[in-house]
Amino acid sequence: MTATLTYDLAHLIGATVLMMGFALLYQRRVSSVIRIYALQALALAAAAAWQAYIQDAPHLYLTAAIALVFKAIIVPLALSWLVRRLGMHRTIETALGIGPTLVIGVGLVALSILLVLPVTEGAAALARESLALAMSVLLLGLLMMITRRNAVTQVIGFMALENGLLLAAVSAQGMPLVVEISVAFAVLVAMILFGIFFFRIRERFDSLDVETLDPYRGDRP
Amino acid sequence: MTAGAALLLLLVASLVPLGAGHLARAHQAAYGLCLGSALVLALVALVHLAAGDAARLAVLPFGLPWMAAHFRLDQLSAFFLLVINLPAAMAALYGIGYGLHAPEYRRVTPFFPLFLLGMNVVVLADDAFVFLVGWEFMSLASWLLVLSNHRDQETRRAAHLYLIMASFGGFCLLPAFGLMAGEGGDFRFEAMRAGEFGPVAGFLVVLLALLGAGSKAGLVPLHAWLPQAHPAAPSHVSALMSGVMTKVALYGLVRILFDLHGAVDWRWGAALMLIGAASAVIGVLYALMQTDLKRLLAYSTVENIGVIAISLGLALAFKDQGRQALAALALVAAFYHMLNHAAFKTLLFLGAGAVQAATHERELNRLGGLIKRMPVTAPAFLLGAMAISALPPLNGFVSEWLIFQSLFRGPELPHWTMKFGVPVVGALLALAAALAAACFVRAFGIAFLGRARSAAAAQAAEVVAPMRAALVLLAVLCVVLGVIPVTVTGALATIAEPLAGAALEPAVGLGWPWLSPADGERGSYAATVLVLAGLVLAGLLLWATRRLSPLPVRVAPSWDCGQPDPSPATQYTADSFAQPLRRVFGTRIFGARETVEMPPPGDPRPARFSLRMRDPIWQGLYLPLAAGVDWLAERINRMQFLSIRRYLMLMFLTLVVLLVVVGVRQ
Numbered sequence: 073m074t075a076t077l078t079y080d081l082a083h084l085i086g087a088t089v090l091m092m093g094f095a096l097l098y099q100r101r102v103s104s105v106i107r108i109y110a111l112q113a114l115a116l117a118a119a120a121a122w123q124a125y126i127q128d129a130p131h132l133y134l135t136a137a138i139a140l141v142f143k144a145i146i147v148p149l150a151l152s153w154l155v156r157r158l159g160m161h162r163t164i165e166t167a168l169g170i171g172p173t174l175v176i177g178v179g180l181v182a183l184s185i186l187l188v189l190p191v192t193e194g195a196a197a198l199a200r201e202s203l204a205l206a207m208s209v210l211l212l213g214l215l216m217m218i219t220r221r222n223a224v225t226q227v228i229g230f231m232a233l234e235n236g237l238l239l240a241a242v243s244a245q246g247m248p249l250v251v252e253i254s255v256a257f258a259v260l261v262a263m264i265l266f267g268i269f270f271f272r273i274r275e276r277f278d279s280l281d282v283e284t285l286d287p288y289r290g291d292r293p
Numbered sequence: 294m295t296a297g298a299a300l301l302l303l304l305v306a307s308l309v310p311l312g313a314g315h316l317a318r319a320h321q322a323a324y325g326l327c328l329g330s331a332l333v334l335a336l337v338a339l340v341h342l343a344a345g346d347a348a349r350l351a352v353l354p355f356g357l358p359w360m361a362a363h364f365r366l367d368q369l370s371a372f373f374l375l376v377i378n379l380p381a382a383m384a385a386l387y388g389i390g391y392g393l394h395a396p397e398y399r400r401v402t403p404f405f406p407l408f409l410l411g412m413n414v415v416v417l418a419d420d421a422f423v424f425l426v427g428w429e430f431m432s433l434a435s436w437l438l439v440l441s442n443h444r445d446q447e448t449r450r451a452a453h454l455y456l457i458m459a460s461f462g463g464f465c466l467l468p469a470f471g472l473m474a475g476e477g478g479d480f481r482f483e484a485m486r487a488g489e490f491g492p493v494a495g496f497l498v499v500l501l502a503l504l505g506a507g508s509k510a511g512l513v514p515l516h517a518w519l520p521q522a523h524p525a526a527p528s529h530v531s532a533l534m535s536g537v538m539t540k541v542a543l544y545g546l547v548r549i550l551f552d553l554h555g556a557v558d559w560r561w562g563a564a565l566m567l568i569g570a571a572s573a574v575i576g577v578l579y580a581l582m583q584t585d586l587k588r589l590l591a592y593s594t595v596e597n598i599g600v601i602a603i604s605l606g607l608a609l610a611f612k613d614q615g616r617q618a619l620a621a622l623a624l625v626a627a628f629y630h631m632l633n634h635a636a637f638k639t640l641l642f643l644g645a646g647a648v649q650a651a652t653h654e655r656e657l658n659r660l661g662g663l664i665k666r667m668p669v670t671a672p673a674f675l676l677g678a679m680a681i682s683a684l685p686p687l688n689g690f691v692s693e694w695l696i697f698q699s700l701f702r703g704p705e706l707p708h709w710t711m712k713f714g715v716p717v718v719g720a721l722l723a724l725a726a727a728l729a730a731a732c733f734v735r736a737f738g739i740a741f742l743g744r745a746r747s748a749a750a751a752q753a754a755e756v757v758a759p760m761r762a763a764l765v766l767l768a769v770l771c772v773v774l775g776v777i778p779v780t781v782t783g784a785l786a787t788i789a790e791p792l793a794g795a796a797l798e799p800a801v802g803l804g805w806p807w808l809s810p811a812d813g814e815r816g817s818y819a820a821t822v823l824v825l826a827g828l829v830l831a832g833l834l835l836w837a838t839r840r841l842s843p844l845p846v847r848v849a850p851s852w853d854c855g856q857p858d859p860s861p862a863t864q865y866t867a868d869s870f871a872q873p874l875r876r877v878f879g880t881r882i883f884g885a886r887e888t889v890e891m892p893p894p895g896d897p898r899p900a901r902f903s904l905r906m907r908d909p910i911w912q913g914l915y916l917p918l919a920a921g922v923d924w925l926a927e928r929i930n931r932m933q934f935l936s937i938r939r940y941l942m943l944m945f946l947t948l949v950v951l952l953v954v955v956g957v958r959q
Contacts, residue, residue, distance in 0.1 A: 211949075
């Protein structure tokens, strides 16, 4: 297998993760957001597996498996169950229109490429590309968290952000396994906490719009 | 070595009273330990100065993990060690007697040695870390001392203001040292001395040093805390804060501007002179308007710090213009005045403390006639007042005379601004000196002369022996420093030499005992001759009057004028004595308004006189500043009540902005 193919495939998978990050931004229904998220996690698992193969690092297979099981299967299923269970609105309320969000997203990708490429001058081309992609995914996740009102979409934004982190971790050689595992578990714990949180909000306010929480804060004078 | 042991002794002294409770002996023992260690430190300094030794270094293994603590005793530190510890020893001696009279004395004794320790560490420090630790130690210990009488609302306010200003000063000095340390981050003074600063860094260092040390020293307009905090402390602490702590601040200024920075632009000298002139005139005008004895003394400190700042500024200007010999003259004058002010301001504050201990009064309008009730305190206070009013043959005269001698040489500077500016500053200094004399005539006259204005003043009794001893010793110090000016100037010249870059010859042309720093014809002053001649003449006169007068000495009541008046209210009051000067200067500067309410004829109500003044700097600078801070806080406060999404947005924007900054800088 030639070096070009190695590079191209890694690039393709990384780009898929990024594409899914964009796709998350223009979804109008909660169910499709969850589905896209599952696809992103799947792409991430593929990226991890491919990195495991080319870096000849068996522990990355474990990372790939964790990503596949937890992020691509369990988390989306749990979220869909939550959405059904809560009987919430299926449409997404945006704080910023979809067009402008996408424009900002493109700007963020440009920013991370401009930033990462000069910084990592000495590193291998593959690591540089992957880092730029990972950082774009991370920023897109953050962008999703602030432009969507619904609590479920905020959680998915957070998970997407975490996917970006993991993508960076697998492409950097020598990242210890324990870091990846702990990140994965942290996400799971966060997911459970968010789930409980949803139920509580929902019980009180009949809505998952986080803005409804604001009048109840205790620290307002 | 000896100095280190003395410093440790101070630490021990602060621990002694902790478990003692009300046990008077323990508190007195703590003051005794302070007295001992201050004397040892003063002796170390004297020996170092007298031997003219080279700087002694000590590196101790504590402080920051990657850096040991550096100490250094050079001529400048030794001089300031002396300036600190002579008054400190006297204050400790005074404290043995006074300490138990002070309200809440148990809150004073543990911090008094720490305060001394902080000041000593500042002048011995040889790296920025030790310097700042000592500086903050000094600030915080004195803050706690100010706060000792914390049940008084006024005291708490003063302490709060002091804490704010002290933090401000510390915040200014920290980046000043950071800038001097440069990118290498070498905080040893040695490295700073060797380092070169760019124009921007050099400018900022001087500005920050002026703000940091100036706020501690009490230069206008950063003086606002001083007249509130100094009087609020117990008197022996006020004496040290006013007489000594301000000198430590000036030490910081001298160390940075003359030693570490070393190449300060002459314009800074001009600026310092202007600030000093403003401090001198405004300080003494404020002092003239006060009726609280200790507050009056505190404002007089602002004046004297201004006088010293004028001289330091002049030295900077001379030095930058290549007139090293004149810079040495101005610097020596400044040092002389620092030493003098430390002596007589400590004396005056301790005297005010004695008055307070005897009468429980600080208000001038309720004192009076104390010269008969307090036969030791009154002459000592009088000597201090004469010294601070710059009357020959006392020490205040010598240093102000030297400052004038250096000001007269100001027109030799090449710049026209200075040629014209220096005489203006000289005129302002002359005005301040005259007003200071008026101020202390008023202070002494109202407090000690005339008849008692209150029952407490009428029943005052002389204070205990240790307090009297401290007062007498300080008064003797004032006289001694005044009558041997050539010796003192010569000693100070060796200290100023490395800082100014040239030596000062104290007696050019005429030789001892004539002090003639320029040459014999431009001006000379022989205090020793003056004193001897004065003593002989006074003795002759006294003998002649006693001998030749046909009548015996009669003792008559004061302010009697042949028509006994039962009410002491017919005497001058502090306010009425200041009235002419208040009308001349106060109407414009303080907005002083006098109103007299006369009841119509036939109405038996008494007429009322009321006086209103405002503080222009407090109302024009501090209150708007406080309002501005409040306004800003109100705006920023809104950030506390955003929604989760907005917080995320803020974080996101910050991240993106930082990333863009990084991207652009590449």
